[in-house]
């Protein structure tokens with residue numbers, strides 16, 4: 548079976564928890580373990596937080612989160628239309644952050660650890676799109 | 690939402706956290722911990738009871754690590770009390786298990802400081 552959702556909201560911190568919970572509820576339609584759900588919550592929380600903190604630093608705009616599954620493949624896309632990332636490879640290094648006073652540079656590392664696939668697309672002053680996939684294996688009952 | 694209570698017991702700041710700690714909720718905790726550390730210069734150790742902590746991500750970890758640096762400068766230690774497997778996994782991913790102690794009760798943390 549195939550299913551999908553798409554939500555759009557202002558890129559403000561108060562919506563991070565909403566996005567995390569909404570995507571977890573959608574993912575719960577699959578035969579998913581609590582560990583897998585926690586991984587998804589961490590990944591979504593990190594991705595949406597980045598839109599708010601980095602994408603919309605000193606400006607405002609919307610975040611779009613899409614989730615879909617077909618068979619065991621759950622795909623989550625988080626997109627902003629903000630500052631963009633000049634150097635994606637550097638941004639993905641563990642511990643790299645452009646806000647060292649307050650942040651740890653672990654968000655992209657967490658997304659990579661919690662999901663099976665992670666792809667970043669970004670253009671400066673256009674925005675950033677994170678595509679994440681988690682494979683939810685079919686489980687035998689009993 | 691996150692709720693917390695903060696006590697000073699001897700040389701330790703003991704904070705019990707309840708709820709989700711993320712980008713939106715972590716400034717409240719950060720301010721409260723900072724104020725307590727500033728108001729109690731003799732406090733050296735940070736004991737975080739995370740039994741009722743339902744979620745944490747790197748924003749929440751950043752607040753904890755920042756306060757750890759403050760107590761570390763005073764020669765203190767960091768303990769997590771009753772971290773469930775999910776919280777432990779995130780703490781491990783961040784390398785926090787290398788700098789913090791994991792214990793089953795506040796009493797045990799206070800005995801080990």
Ligand SMILES: Nc1ncnc2c1ncn2[C@@H]1O[C@H](COP(=O)(O)OP(=O)(O)O)[C@@H](O)[C@H]1O
Nearest residue numbers: 597601602638644645650651652653654655675
């Ligand atoms: N949506 C985004 N828009 C602009 N820059 C981003 C975005 N996501 C990540 N970045 C850049 O990548 C860096 C690393 O991100 P991350 O690993 O989440 O660490 P942190 O959020 O702690 O800085 C950020 O500091 C920022 O420079």
Ligand SMILES: [Mg+2]
Nearest residue numbers: 593597654655
């Ligand atoms: Mg981040």
